[in-house]
Amino acid sequence: MKDKATGIAGSFKSIVKSIISGDILLLLRVDKLFPYILYAFMLGWVSIFMSYKMEQTLRVVEKNRVELETLKIYHAHKTCEYVGLDRISTVEEMLKNTGSDVKAPEKPADIIKR
Amino acid sequence: MQNHNTEEKGRRRTSNMLILFHVVFLCMAVAIIGKIVYLQFIWEPDPRYVKYFQPKKDKNEIDPQRGSIIDYKGKLLAMSTPMYNVHMDCYVLKEEYASMKDKEKGAKKEQEWISKAQQLADKLPEVLKEDGRNAAYYRDLILTGRRNKRRYVAIAKDIDHSTLLELKKLPLFCEGRNQSGMIIEEEETRQYPYDGLARRVIGYVRNNSDTNALHIGIEGEYNHHLRGKKGVEWMKVTDGKGMIQNMDSSFVAVENGLDIRTTLDINIQDIADRSLRANMAQEEDIVGGCVVVLDVETGAIRAMVNLQKDKRGEFREVFNMAAGRPAEPGSVFKAVTMTTLLEDGLIKLEDKLPTNHGVMSDMPKVNRDEYITSYERNNGVNQISIIDGFKISSNYVFRRLVKDNYGEKPEKFINRLHEYNFGEAYEFELEESGSARPRIPDPESAGWTIYDLVSVAIGYSVRVTPLQVATFYNAIANNGKMMKPYVVESIEDEGRVVRNFKPQILNGSICSKATADTLTRALKMVTLEGTASRLKNAKCTVAGKTGTSRMHLTNEERAGSRDPYSDINGRKKHQATFVGFFPADQPKYTAIVVVYTGLMSNNVYGGKIPAMTFKDIVDGIWAYDTEWGNVIKEKGSIPQMREEPISTAKGEDAPVPDLKGLGLKDAIFAIENNGYRFSHSGTGHVVSQTPKAGTKAKKGDKISIVLK
Numbered sequence: 056m057k058d059k060a061t062g063i064a065g066s067f068k069s070i071v072k073s074i075i076s077g078d079i080l081l082l083l084r085v086d087k088l089f090p091y092i093l094y095a096f097m098l099g100w101v102s103i104f105m106s107y108k109m110e111q112t113l114r115v116v117e118k119n120r121v122e123l124e125t126l127k128i129y130h131a132h133k134t135c136e137y138v139g140l141d142r143i144s145t146v147e148e149m150l151k152n153t154g155s156d157v158k159a160p161e162k163p164a165d166i167i168k169r
Numbered sequence: 170m171q172n173h174n175t176e177e178k179g180r181r182r183t184s185n186m187l188i189l190f191h192v193v194f195l196c197m198a199v200a201i202i203g204k205i206v207y208l209q210f211i212w213e214p215d216p217r218y219v220k221y222f223q224p225k226k227d228k229n230e231i232d233p234q235r236g237s238i239i240d241y242k243g244k245l246l247a248m249s250t251p252m253y254n255v256h257m258d259c260y261v262l263k264e265e266y267a268s269m270k271d272k273e274k275g276a277k278k279e280q281e282w283i284s285k286a287q288q289l290a291d292k293l294p295e296v297l298k299e300d301g302r303n304a305a306y307y308r309d310l311i312l313t314g315r316r317n318k319r320r321y322v323a324i325a326k327d328i329d330h331s332t333l334l335e336l337k338k339l340p341l342f343c344e345g346r347n348q349s350g351m352i353i354e355e356e357e358t359r360q361y362p363y364d365g366l367a368r369r370v371i372g373y374v375r376n377n378s379d380t381n382a383l384h385i386g387i388e389g390e391y392n393h394h395l396r397g398k399k400g401v402e403w404m405k406v407t408d409g410k411g412m413i414q415n416m417d418s419s420f421v422a423v424e425n426g427l428d429i430r431t432t433l434d435i436n437i438q439d440i441a442d443r444s445l446r447a448n449m450a451q452e453e454d455i456v457g458g459c460v461v462v463l464d465v466e467t468g469a470i471r472a473m474v475n476l477q478k479d480k481r482g483e484f485r486e487v488f489n490m491a492a493g494r495p496a497e498p499g500s501v502f503k504a505v506t507m508t509t510l511l512e513d514g515l516i517k518l519e520d521k522l523p524t525n526h527g528v529m530s531d532m533p534k535v536n537r538d539e540y541i542t543s544y545e546r547n548n549g550v551n552q553i554s555i556i557d558g559f560k561i562s563s564n565y566v567f568r569r570l571v572k573d574n575y576g577e578k579p580e581k582f583i584n585r586l587h588e589y590n591f592g593e594a595y596e597f598e599l600e601e602s603g604s605a606r607p608r609i610p611d612p613e614s615a616g617w618t619i620y621d622l623v624s625v626a627i628g629y630s631v632r633v634t635p636l637q638v639a640t641f642y643n644a645i646a647n648n649g650k651m652m653k654p655y656v657v658e659s660i661e662d663e664g665r666v667v668r669n670f671k672p673q674i675l676n677g678s679i680c681s682k683a684t685a686d687t688l689t690r691a692l693k694m695v696t697l698e699g700t701a702s703r704l705k706n707a708k709c710t711v712a713g714k715t716g717t718s719r720m721h722l723t724n725e726e727r728a729g730s731r732d733p734y735s736d737i738n739g740r741k742k743h744q745a746t747f748v749g750f751f752p753a754d755q756p757k758y759t760a761i762v763v764v765y766t767g768l769m770s771n772n773v774y775g776g777k778i779p780a781m782t783f784k785d786i787v788d789g790i791w792a793y794d795t796e797w798g799n800v801i802k803e804k805g806s807i808p809q810m811r812e813e814p815i816s817t818a819k820g821e822d823a824p825v826p827d828l829k830g831l832g833l834k835d836a837i838f839a840i841e842n843n844g845y846r847f848s849h850s851g852t853g854h855v856v857s858q859t860p861k862a863g864t865k866a867k868k869g870d871k872i873s874i875v876l877k
Contacts, residue, residue, distance in 0.1 A: 077191050113413035125330075131250040132330045138245045138362035143439045143793075162708075163791060163798035 227404040227412065232357060233397025235377040236426030238387055240435045241469070241658050245362055246371050247388065252358040253333045255325040258350030259314030286311045288340035289349075296335045297325050321352070359388075367438050368486035369475045370431070370599065370656060377426075386489075387429055387657065390598055394660055397426035427667060430658040432469035437462055440789035441472040441760075446484055448782040449476065449764060452773060457484075458764035459491040460786065461639045461654075465756045467672035468643060468652025472760075490763070491639075492599055495607050495632040499718030500562045500700075500775070501746050502628030504688060505641060506571060507559060509585045511684045515574045518556040518691055525551075527565045532572070534620060538565030559691050560699030562715060564627045571626035572619070579612040579622045586625070589641055590651065590675050591633050598656050608632040628718060635746070639761040642713070642748050644676070645692075646756035648685045651676040693753050700776040701747060707784045708791040712756075713749015715775030720744055726768060740768040747779035751787050757796075760786055827862035828855045828874055836874055844868040851876040 073079045080086070139145065143159060150157050214222050238247040262282060269275030290307035307324075314322040325336065333353065336342055341349040357376050361368070372386025377396055388395065400423025405415040414420075441460040449455045457477040464471055473491055476484040488494070510516045527541030540561045544553060558566030575582040586592060592609045610621045610630050624630040636654055644651035653673040660668040680688075692712035696704040700715040719734040720742040730737045748761040762779040791797055826839045836855050840847040848871055856877045860866055 074195070075188065075192065107408070110407045110413060113416075114407055114411040117411065117413050128251055128330045131248065134245065135248060135250055135360045135362050139364070141244070142363055142366070143436055144443055160792045161788075163793070164795050165801050166795060166798045167801045 229402045229404050231400035231402060231423040232377065233399060233423050234425045235357070235359065235374075235397065236395040236428045238371055238395075238429045238431060240431055240433045240438075241471075242434065243430075244435050246367065246431065246433070246435060248360050248362070249357050249377065250329075250360050251355045252327045252329060253325075254323070254354045254356065255328065255333070255336060256352040256354070257311065257314070257322045257324050258320040258352060259311050259322050260318045260320050261350030262348070263315060263318075282341075283312065283315075285341040285344075285349075286315070289342060292339045293324070293336075296332060296339065297328070299325075320350075327358070363435060363439070365486055366435065366442055367433060367473065369489045370433065370470075370473045386599060387431065391429050391657070391660075395426040395429065398424040400424070428661045428663075430661055432464070432467075432471065432656055432658050433473070434471045436793055437786075437790055438472040438474065440793065441786050442474045442476075444782045444785035444789065445474050445476060445762065445764075448778045448785065449484065452764075452766070452778060454766045454769040454771075455764050455773070455778070456767045457490060458762065458779075458782075459489075459494075459635055460763075460782070461491045461636055461761050462786070462790075463639055463643045463652075463654055463759045465643055465646045465750060465759055466652075468640070468654045469658070469672065470654050470656045471758065473656065489599060490765075491635045491761075492597055493634065495634045495637075496720060496744055497629045497631060497718045498633055498635075498638050498746060499628040499716035499744065500564075501638055501642075501714050501716030501748050502631065502633075503559065503562065503567050503626070503716075504645070504692065504714050505586065505589060505591070506567050506626045507555075507691065508589075508645065508680050508684060508688055509582060510570055510574060511687055512585075512680045513574075513581075516555055516570060518559075518687060519554055521552040521554045522558075522566065522569055523551060524553050525565075527563075529565065529568055529572070529623070532568075532620065532623065535568060535623065538563055541565045556691055556694055560694050562695075562700050567626045568623040572623050575622060576619060579617075579619075582622065583609060583612055583625070586631070588676065589644075589679050591631065591637060591641070595653060595675060597636070597654065607634065607637060628716060635748075635761050635763045638746070638748055639759055640675070641679075642750060642761070643759035644679050645685050645688050646712075646750035646759050648682045649678045649680045650674060651679050689753060692749060696749065696753075700774070701749075701780045701783075703776060703780045704747075704749075704784050704787070707751070707787045709751040709787050709797075710753040711749050711751045711783070711787060712753035713747055713783065715780060716746040716748070717773065717775045718744050718746075720765070722768075736768060738770075740770050741772075742766055742768055743773045745773045745775045745777070745779050747775045747783045749783065752797075757794075758790060762786070824863050825858070825860050825866050825872060828858045828872075829862070831855050833876060836876075840872050840874075846871045847874065848872075849874045849876060853877045 070079065070082075073082045085092075140149075147159055235249040237245055237249075239245055263279065266275040266279040266282070269278070287308055290311055291304045293307045294303050310322060310324075313319075325332070328336070337351075342351045343349075346352070359374050359376055361371065361373070368386075370386050372388030372390075374388050374392075399421075401419070401421040403415040403418035403420070404412045407413050441462055445458050445460050449458050455478075458474075459476070460472060460474040461470060462472040463469065473489075475486050475488060475490050477487040477490070479485050479487070507516075524541050524545050526545065527538030529535040540563045541553065544557070544561060544563070545551060553563070553566060555566065555570070557563075571582060586609050591607055594606045608631065610617060610625065612622075621630050640651060640654055643654075651674065653675045655670060655673070657670050659666045659670060689712050692714055693710065695701050695714055696707075696711045701711075701713060704711045704713070721733050722730075722736060722742060726736055726742070727733070728736050735741045743766045744763060745766075746761065746763045748759075750756040750759040760783060762782045764773065764778050764782075766773050825845070826843055828836045828839060831839065832854055833849065833852075836849070837847060845866065846869060850873075853876045855874045857875045859873045860870075866872070
């Protein structure tokens, strides 16, 4: 039991000592895993890069959405304006105001059939 | 040896220093990790500052777009568009300029701002075009606001998008919110492109969250379909200070409102509205009127006009009288009586009865029918046929017929009226029908007398709405099939039909086809030779009936008079009606025109203003509906198309065309087509030309080109 405790204390001491001396990673043979560590770093970098690019794209999307919204509003206003002009009474009034001889039809349009 | 010791000492010192550094960094790493663990699991920030320690997120509530209301051909009757209110923070940057270390520079900046504000004020009247607001007004508004530290000064209200864009281009405003203090507020606003047309049927709301007027018209009745559902999205700030949707947060998609397709035809509505307004304007005492146009086959309402005179004397859509104002219909009800008599096989149109000077000798309380005495006088006869009685709208004839045929069994006659759906308010999409319960007297009731029966025969003692009368006439036009009038065709989502409202039959056969044909013949006679002869020259043959009834006065209106229909000065209120269908032989539309008067000494008749309005409506619809146009077949004469001569030179002073980059062929075409001559050198494409493009040359002048 005493031997076991001494062994653990020795291991702990050597770990602390190696941490202090800076060769803990070499002790753990992490140098063998170095390519994987590099790979993990690369994945992390790619992940950050992709997030950044995604944000950039979403900013463009957001900008386009605002632009589309503006166009939709413009379209809605124009539609409203032109629909109002489509009213028979309005057309007749406008023709009258411009002094035109054109009047509303007094008979139905002729139908051309094949 | 000494050197060796010195080196050893130096190496050890270096090693110790490195170990020291290493330990320091190690301690720092431990401290940082410890701090992270502490912050993550133990530390709790002051609640007041929590928001500053969290990434900025904005909850964005997306308002749904309210659905549109369209007519049955797809024309927009109501739609939602954003409108803008523009305010100005007049005090913007003033403090910053005042607190500048370089006072002179601050004063100069302030002066520049004021100068731009003055330029803005000069331009604002041109863009906003508001009465009484000139450049001086805006200049005073802005500069006073700046002096008085006002940060929210109203510049423009309810402007559209185009105007907003123009405003944004003006001096100062073009520099953005932070420089100009321009504050733009967007508000979704309901637009009605046809203004007040069919306003009562369509309804009115200011915007999607307006709950005040929602009980009116389609806007009110179908609000739950039109309004849609709000959406929610979370936004976050990006590194570039932009806002983007936070994909990690929950998202509720906005559901825009559904569109309502009505049965209205806005052109027919316009024709009916215009005709009614024009004709009502002829009689000062008319206080309101309504028109309903129905599609014969389906009962779809193509137009529903309700105009009431307001305090300023203008006619406006205020109340749905067509569906919500039951009243005694008068002589238009004689067609109902005649249908019953014909259907029961009790009369033929040519049957005759004695005129008896228009007096019901067995009913002393009934007034003499003056139309009969005139008829006797004009025709020198003492008998009148039923068709003639119908043409002149004789009360005596119809009272006599009903008294003689149903006097002993009045319930048979009254039950017929219930079969025609006059006894109940059928479900109608628009709200007023709920309160507009018709009234038919009950022969079983204690107050019933034979006078009620003869009164019902001529359209008194019953209360029905104009829409119900039109529905009955529509059934006659439809060979006895009574269709339920309806105003909503379908509910749609982006053009896809979600729910379709099919035509509904109220009564599959209120009468036989033979009865319907006979009645149509009688109704045609009314417009050709009877009380509605004003319709004789209508573009289509019309079958219809006039009706004039006096209206019950309130106690206040009677002012002590015993007569329920007139005041102490003998003045009465009238309801004048014309109802019919056209073309009479192949009916496509049924229409009713009703006008209401205030208290007046004269009479208003259904054969005058209502019939004139009806004629204008018939003529208008006839010209508008292509279905009734002449069909040109193979042998029709179509004007021969002629080839237009190709115009070449564009006149003596036509500018020289730009030829650079063109090949030789194209360049020659362009030169000669404009009436010039040419010379060239080289091959390839034109690199230079003399004279230059845009200069003026005379026809026939030479243009030299160099190709490379």
